[in-house]
Amino acid sequence: MGWFRRKRRVEATDGSDGARAEAPDPRTPWPEQHVPDDPHAAAAEFWRTWAELLPHLSAALGEGDTERAENLLVEPVAAVHPGLQFSVDRGGTAIYALVVSGREDPELRPYTDAWKAAAPPDDAIWEYHDSVPPVPDPAGVAVNFAGRRFELGEVRIVAQVDDSDGVVDVAVHHPLFDEVDDTVRRTMTFLPLDVTLGERLAAERLGRVETAVAPPSNTLTLVEFRDLVRRLAGEADPGGPESDASS
Incomplete structure:
Protein backbone atom coordinates (compact mmCIF):
# COMPACT_ATOMS: atom_id res chain seq x y z
CA MET A 1 0.00 0.00 0.00
CA GLY A 2 1.35 3.38 -0.93
CA TRP A 3 2.11 6.00 1.66
CA PHE A 4 1.56 9.71 1.15
CA ARG A 5 2.52 12.53 3.46
CA ARG A 6 0.83 15.92 3.57
CA LYS A 7 1.38 17.75 0.30
CA ARG A 8 4.43 19.93 -0.08
CA ARG A 9 5.57 22.09 -2.93
CA VAL A 10 8.14 20.32 -5.07
CA GLU A 11 10.27 22.27 -7.52
CA ALA A 12 12.94 21.15 -9.97
CA THR A 13 16.19 23.04 -10.04
CA ASP A 14 15.64 23.81 -13.70
CA GLY A 15 12.76 26.09 -12.66
CA SER A 16 9.80 23.89 -13.63
CA ASP A 17 7.09 23.54 -11.00
CA GLY A 18 5.93 20.17 -9.71
CA ALA A 19 2.61 19.14 -11.21
CA ARG A 20 -0.48 19.51 -9.07
CA ALA A 21 -2.76 16.56 -8.49
CA GLU A 22 -6.02 16.79 -10.42
CA ALA A 23 -9.05 17.65 -8.34
CA PRO A 24 -11.85 15.08 -8.24
CA ASP A 25 -14.87 15.69 -10.46
CA PRO A 26 -17.26 17.77 -8.29
CA ARG A 27 -20.21 16.00 -9.88
CA THR A 28 -19.11 12.67 -8.41
CA PRO A 29 -20.75 12.07 -5.02
CA TRP A 30 -18.32 11.08 -2.29
CA PRO A 31 -19.53 8.06 -0.32
CA GLU A 32 -20.38 8.89 3.26
CA GLN A 33 -18.00 7.24 5.71
CA HIS A 34 -18.70 6.96 9.40
CA VAL A 35 -16.24 8.68 11.76
CA PRO A 36 -16.39 7.30 15.32
CA ASP A 37 -17.08 9.83 18.05
CA ASP A 38 -14.87 8.05 20.58
CA PRO A 39 -11.33 7.20 19.36
CA HIS A 40 -10.67 4.99 22.39
CA ALA A 41 -13.80 2.89 21.85
CA ALA A 42 -12.95 2.54 18.17
CA ALA A 43 -9.41 1.47 19.02
CA ALA A 44 -10.63 -1.10 21.56
CA GLU A 45 -12.96 -2.58 18.95
CA PHE A 46 -10.10 -2.81 16.46
CA TRP A 47 -7.95 -4.81 18.85
CA ARG A 48 -10.82 -7.16 19.64
CA THR A 49 -11.20 -7.77 15.91
CA TRP A 50 -7.42 -8.11 15.56
CA ALA A 51 -7.36 -10.98 18.03
CA GLU A 52 -10.05 -12.77 16.02
CA LEU A 53 -8.23 -12.19 12.73
CA LEU A 54 -4.77 -13.27 13.88
CA PRO A 55 -5.10 -16.95 12.81
CA HIS A 56 -6.27 -15.87 9.35
CA LEU A 57 -3.52 -13.25 9.09
CA SER A 58 -0.89 -15.79 10.10
CA ALA A 59 -2.17 -18.23 7.49
CA ALA A 60 -2.08 -15.63 4.72
CA LEU A 61 1.38 -14.36 5.65
CA GLY A 62 2.68 -17.90 6.07
CA GLU A 63 1.72 -18.45 2.43
CA GLY A 64 3.46 -15.22 1.44
CA ASP A 65 0.17 -13.54 0.55
CA THR A 66 0.56 -10.05 2.03
CA GLU A 67 -2.25 -8.69 -0.13
CA ARG A 68 -4.74 -11.17 1.33
CA ALA A 69 -3.58 -10.29 4.84
CA GLU A 70 -4.01 -6.58 4.20
CA ASN A 71 -7.47 -7.12 2.71
CA LEU A 72 -8.54 -8.65 6.02
CA LEU A 73 -7.62 -5.39 7.76
CA VAL A 74 -9.19 -2.86 5.40
CA GLU A 75 -12.55 -2.67 7.17
CA PRO A 76 -11.21 -2.86 10.76
CA VAL A 77 -8.77 0.01 10.12
CA ALA A 78 -11.45 2.08 8.39
CA ALA A 79 -13.71 1.51 11.39
CA VAL A 80 -11.13 3.28 13.59
CA HIS A 81 -11.22 6.21 11.16
CA PRO A 82 -11.80 6.14 7.38
CA GLY A 83 -8.91 8.55 6.82
CA LEU A 84 -6.25 6.17 8.16
CA GLN A 85 -3.83 4.25 5.97
CA PHE A 86 -2.02 1.07 6.91
CA SER A 87 0.42 -1.55 5.72
CA VAL A 88 1.77 -4.91 6.81
CA ASP A 89 5.55 -4.75 6.51
CA ARG A 90 8.68 -6.55 7.63
CA GLY A 91 9.34 -5.69 11.26
CA GLY A 92 12.44 -4.12 12.73
CA THR A 93 12.72 -6.49 15.70
CA ALA A 94 9.62 -8.63 15.12
CA ILE A 95 8.87 -10.67 12.01
CA TYR A 96 6.00 -8.40 10.94
CA ALA A 97 5.03 -4.78 11.52
CA LEU A 98 1.52 -3.37 11.39
CA VAL A 99 1.76 0.33 10.53
CA VAL A 100 -1.33 2.53 10.86
CA SER A 101 -0.78 6.12 9.77
CA GLY A 102 -2.74 9.35 9.81
CA ARG A 103 -0.06 11.00 7.62
CA GLU A 104 0.54 13.47 10.48
CA ASP A 105 -2.92 14.98 10.02
CA PRO A 106 -3.76 16.60 13.40
CA GLU A 107 -7.43 15.60 13.05
CA LEU A 108 -6.39 11.95 12.84
CA ARG A 109 -3.81 12.06 15.62
CA PRO A 110 -6.32 11.28 18.43
CA TYR A 111 -7.27 8.10 16.59
CA THR A 112 -3.72 6.90 15.98
CA ASP A 113 -2.78 7.81 19.56
CA ALA A 114 -5.72 5.80 20.92
CA TRP A 115 -4.93 2.92 18.56
CA LYS A 116 -1.32 2.77 19.68
CA ALA A 117 -2.18 3.17 23.38
CA ALA A 118 -4.53 0.17 23.21
CA ALA A 119 -2.15 -2.01 21.19
CA PRO A 120 -0.78 -5.19 22.74
CA PRO A 121 2.94 -5.23 23.59
CA ASP A 122 5.28 -5.95 20.70
CA ASP A 123 6.44 -9.55 20.59
CA ALA A 124 8.61 -11.76 18.42
CA ILE A 125 5.93 -11.97 15.71
CA TRP A 126 4.32 -8.49 15.60
CA GLU A 127 5.27 -4.90 16.29
CA TYR A 128 2.92 -1.92 15.98
CA HIS A 129 3.60 1.59 14.69
CA ASP A 130 1.32 4.64 14.58
CA SER A 131 3.41 6.31 11.86
CA VAL A 132 5.70 5.02 9.13
CA PRO A 133 9.04 4.27 10.83
CA PRO A 134 12.48 4.85 9.30
CA VAL A 135 14.46 1.92 7.98
Whole structure:
Protein backbone atom coordinates (compact mmCIF):
# COMPACT_ATOMS: atom_id res chain seq x y z
CA MET A 1 0.00 0.00 0.00
CA GLY A 2 1.35 3.38 -0.93
CA TRP A 3 2.11 6.00 1.66
CA PHE A 4 1.56 9.71 1.15
CA ARG A 5 2.52 12.53 3.46
CA ARG A 6 0.83 15.92 3.57
CA LYS A 7 1.38 17.75 0.30
CA ARG A 8 4.43 19.93 -0.08
CA ARG A 9 5.57 22.09 -2.93
CA VAL A 10 8.14 20.32 -5.07
CA GLU A 11 10.27 22.27 -7.52
CA ALA A 12 12.94 21.15 -9.97
CA THR A 13 16.19 23.04 -10.04
CA ASP A 14 15.64 23.81 -13.70
CA GLY A 15 12.76 26.09 -12.66
CA SER A 16 9.80 23.89 -13.63
CA ASP A 17 7.09 23.54 -11.00
CA GLY A 18 5.93 20.17 -9.71
CA ALA A 19 2.61 19.14 -11.21
CA ARG A 20 -0.48 19.51 -9.07
CA ALA A 21 -2.76 16.56 -8.49
CA GLU A 22 -6.02 16.79 -10.42
CA ALA A 23 -9.05 17.65 -8.34
CA PRO A 24 -11.85 15.08 -8.24
CA ASP A 25 -14.87 15.69 -10.46
CA PRO A 26 -17.26 17.77 -8.29
CA ARG A 27 -20.21 16.00 -9.88
CA THR A 28 -19.11 12.67 -8.41
CA PRO A 29 -20.75 12.07 -5.02
CA TRP A 30 -18.32 11.08 -2.29
CA PRO A 31 -19.53 8.06 -0.32
CA GLU A 32 -20.38 8.89 3.26
CA GLN A 33 -18.00 7.24 5.71
CA HIS A 34 -18.70 6.96 9.40
CA VAL A 35 -16.24 8.68 11.76
CA PRO A 36 -16.39 7.30 15.32
CA ASP A 37 -17.08 9.83 18.05
CA ASP A 38 -14.87 8.05 20.58
CA PRO A 39 -11.33 7.20 19.36
CA HIS A 40 -10.67 4.99 22.39
CA ALA A 41 -13.80 2.89 21.85
CA ALA A 42 -12.95 2.54 18.17
CA ALA A 43 -9.41 1.47 19.02
CA ALA A 44 -10.63 -1.10 21.56
CA GLU A 45 -12.96 -2.58 18.95
CA PHE A 46 -10.10 -2.81 16.46
CA TRP A 47 -7.95 -4.81 18.85
CA ARG A 48 -10.82 -7.16 19.64
CA THR A 49 -11.20 -7.77 15.91
CA TRP A 50 -7.42 -8.11 15.56
CA ALA A 51 -7.36 -10.98 18.03
CA GLU A 52 -10.05 -12.77 16.02
CA LEU A 53 -8.23 -12.19 12.73
CA LEU A 54 -4.77 -13.27 13.88
CA PRO A 55 -5.10 -16.95 12.81
CA HIS A 56 -6.27 -15.87 9.35
CA LEU A 57 -3.52 -13.25 9.09
CA SER A 58 -0.89 -15.79 10.10
CA ALA A 59 -2.17 -18.23 7.49
CA ALA A 60 -2.08 -15.63 4.72
CA LEU A 61 1.38 -14.36 5.65
CA GLY A 62 2.68 -17.90 6.07
CA GLU A 63 1.72 -18.45 2.43
CA GLY A 64 3.46 -15.22 1.44
CA ASP A 65 0.17 -13.54 0.55
CA THR A 66 0.56 -10.05 2.03
CA GLU A 67 -2.25 -8.69 -0.13
CA ARG A 68 -4.74 -11.17 1.33
CA ALA A 69 -3.58 -10.29 4.84
CA GLU A 70 -4.01 -6.58 4.20
CA ASN A 71 -7.47 -7.12 2.71
CA LEU A 72 -8.54 -8.65 6.02
CA LEU A 73 -7.62 -5.39 7.76
CA VAL A 74 -9.19 -2.86 5.40
CA GLU A 75 -12.55 -2.67 7.17
CA PRO A 76 -11.21 -2.86 10.76
CA VAL A 77 -8.77 0.01 10.12
CA ALA A 78 -11.45 2.08 8.39
CA ALA A 79 -13.71 1.51 11.39
CA VAL A 80 -11.13 3.28 13.59
CA HIS A 81 -11.22 6.21 11.16
CA PRO A 82 -11.80 6.14 7.38
CA GLY A 83 -8.91 8.55 6.82
CA LEU A 84 -6.25 6.17 8.16
CA GLN A 85 -3.83 4.25 5.97
CA PHE A 86 -2.02 1.07 6.91
CA SER A 87 0.42 -1.55 5.72
CA VAL A 88 1.77 -4.91 6.81
CA ASP A 89 5.55 -4.75 6.51
CA ARG A 90 8.68 -6.55 7.63
CA GLY A 91 9.34 -5.69 11.26
CA GLY A 92 12.44 -4.12 12.73
CA THR A 93 12.72 -6.49 15.70
CA ALA A 94 9.62 -8.63 15.12
CA ILE A 95 8.87 -10.67 12.01
CA TYR A 96 6.00 -8.40 10.94
CA ALA A 97 5.03 -4.78 11.52
CA LEU A 98 1.52 -3.37 11.39
CA VAL A 99 1.76 0.33 10.53
CA VAL A 100 -1.33 2.53 10.86
CA SER A 101 -0.78 6.12 9.77
CA GLY A 102 -2.74 9.35 9.81
CA ARG A 103 -0.06 11.00 7.62
CA GLU A 104 0.54 13.47 10.48
CA ASP A 105 -2.92 14.98 10.02
CA PRO A 106 -3.76 16.60 13.40
CA GLU A 107 -7.43 15.60 13.05
CA LEU A 108 -6.39 11.95 12.84
CA ARG A 109 -3.81 12.06 15.62
CA PRO A 110 -6.32 11.28 18.43
CA TYR A 111 -7.27 8.10 16.59
CA THR A 112 -3.72 6.90 15.98
CA ASP A 113 -2.78 7.81 19.56
CA ALA A 114 -5.72 5.80 20.92
CA TRP A 115 -4.93 2.92 18.56
CA LYS A 116 -1.32 2.77 19.68
CA ALA A 117 -2.18 3.17 23.38
CA ALA A 118 -4.53 0.17 23.21
CA ALA A 119 -2.15 -2.01 21.19
CA PRO A 120 -0.78 -5.19 22.74
CA PRO A 121 2.94 -5.23 23.59
CA ASP A 122 5.28 -5.95 20.70
CA ASP A 123 6.44 -9.55 20.59
CA ALA A 124 8.61 -11.76 18.42
CA ILE A 125 5.93 -11.97 15.71
CA TRP A 126 4.32 -8.49 15.60
CA GLU A 127 5.27 -4.90 16.29
CA TYR A 128 2.92 -1.92 15.98
CA HIS A 129 3.60 1.59 14.69
CA ASP A 130 1.32 4.64 14.58
CA SER A 131 3.41 6.31 11.86
CA VAL A 132 5.70 5.02 9.13
CA PRO A 133 9.04 4.27 10.83
CA PRO A 134 12.48 4.85 9.30
CA VAL A 135 14.46 1.92 7.98
CA PRO A 136 17.59 1.13 10.00
CA ASP A 137 20.00 1.68 7.10
CA PRO A 138 18.61 3.61 4.10
CA ALA A 139 21.92 3.24 2.26
CA GLY A 140 21.17 -0.45 1.87
CA VAL A 141 17.73 0.06 0.31
CA ALA A 142 17.07 -0.28 -3.42
CA VAL A 143 13.75 0.72 -4.98
CA ASN A 144 12.62 -0.77 -8.30
CA PHE A 145 10.38 1.87 -9.83
CA ALA A 146 9.39 2.83 -13.39
CA GLY A 147 11.79 0.31 -14.88
CA ARG A 148 14.77 1.64 -12.95
CA ARG A 149 16.60 0.46 -9.87
CA PHE A 150 17.21 3.38 -7.52
CA GLU A 151 19.96 2.62 -5.04
CA LEU A 152 19.24 4.93 -2.11
CA GLY A 153 22.90 4.82 -1.17
CA GLU A 154 23.45 7.03 -4.24
CA VAL A 155 21.03 9.73 -3.07
CA ARG A 156 22.64 13.01 -2.07
CA ILE A 157 20.99 15.76 -0.02
CA VAL A 158 21.62 19.48 0.16
CA ALA A 159 20.27 20.72 3.49
CA GLN A 160 19.68 24.29 4.62
CA VAL A 161 18.63 24.76 8.23
CA ASP A 162 16.36 27.58 9.33
CA ASP A 163 17.93 28.48 12.68
CA SER A 164 14.74 30.17 13.89
CA ASP A 165 12.69 26.96 14.08
CA GLY A 166 15.00 24.08 13.19
CA VAL A 167 13.13 23.29 9.96
CA VAL A 168 15.29 21.96 7.14
CA ASP A 169 14.89 22.87 3.46
CA VAL A 170 16.33 20.20 1.21
CA ALA A 171 17.24 19.40 -2.36
CA VAL A 172 17.36 15.71 -3.29
CA HIS A 173 19.54 14.30 -6.06
CA HIS A 174 19.91 10.84 -7.56
CA PRO A 175 22.10 10.05 -10.60
CA LEU A 176 19.08 8.57 -12.44
CA PHE A 177 17.02 11.76 -12.21
CA ASP A 178 18.21 12.90 -15.65
CA GLU A 179 16.92 9.63 -17.18
CA VAL A 180 13.33 9.68 -15.85
CA ASP A 181 10.29 11.94 -16.15
CA ASP A 182 9.00 14.49 -13.64
CA THR A 183 6.49 12.10 -12.06
CA VAL A 184 9.18 9.56 -11.22
CA ARG A 185 11.49 12.31 -9.99
CA ARG A 186 8.84 13.62 -7.60
CA THR A 187 8.17 10.18 -6.18
CA MET A 188 11.85 9.44 -5.75
CA THR A 189 12.42 12.85 -4.18
CA PHE A 190 10.08 12.21 -1.25
CA LEU A 191 10.46 8.46 -0.82
CA PRO A 192 14.11 8.56 0.34
CA LEU A 193 13.22 11.25 2.90
CA ASP A 194 10.41 9.17 4.41
CA VAL A 195 12.54 6.02 4.37
CA THR A 196 15.38 7.85 6.11
CA LEU A 197 13.54 9.96 8.70
CA GLY A 198 10.28 8.13 9.19
CA GLU A 199 6.94 9.80 8.59
CA ARG A 200 6.65 11.68 11.87
CA LEU A 201 10.12 13.24 11.95
CA ALA A 202 9.87 14.13 8.26
CA ALA A 203 6.57 15.92 8.83
CA GLU A 204 7.94 17.81 11.81
CA ARG A 205 11.30 18.89 10.40
CA LEU A 206 11.13 19.17 6.62
CA GLY A 207 10.25 22.48 5.02
CA ARG A 208 10.78 23.16 1.33
CA VAL A 209 11.66 20.07 -0.71
CA GLU A 210 13.21 20.35 -4.18
CA THR A 211 14.36 17.91 -6.83
CA ALA A 212 17.94 18.43 -7.97
CA VAL A 213 18.47 16.95 -11.43
CA ALA A 214 22.06 18.16 -11.82
CA PRO A 215 24.58 16.94 -9.23
CA PRO A 216 24.80 19.60 -6.49
CA SER A 217 27.77 20.41 -4.31
CA ASN A 218 28.15 20.31 -0.52
CA THR A 219 25.93 17.27 -0.16
CA LEU A 220 25.13 14.77 2.56
CA THR A 221 24.37 11.08 2.34
CA LEU A 222 20.97 9.98 3.65
CA VAL A 223 22.57 8.69 6.83
CA GLU A 224 24.44 11.94 7.42
CA PHE A 225 21.23 13.86 6.73
CA ARG A 226 19.33 11.77 9.28
CA ASP A 227 21.99 12.43 11.88
CA LEU A 228 21.65 16.17 11.22
CA VAL A 229 17.86 16.17 11.53
CA ARG A 230 17.91 14.03 14.65
CA ARG A 231 20.34 16.42 16.30
CA LEU A 232 18.08 19.33 15.44
CA ALA A 233 15.14 17.45 16.92
CA GLY A 234 17.10 16.67 20.08
CA GLU A 235 16.93 12.94 19.54
CA ALA A 236 19.65 10.76 20.96
CA ASP A 237 21.65 8.79 18.42
CA PRO A 238 20.17 5.28 18.58
CA GLY A 239 23.37 3.70 17.29
CA GLY A 240 23.47 1.11 14.57
CA PRO A 241 24.83 1.42 11.02
CA GLU A 242 23.79 5.04 10.60
CA SER A 243 25.61 6.27 13.70
CA ASP A 244 29.05 5.91 12.13
CA ALA A 245 28.35 7.77 8.90
CA SER A 246 28.78 11.30 10.17
CA SER A 247 31.75 10.64 12.45
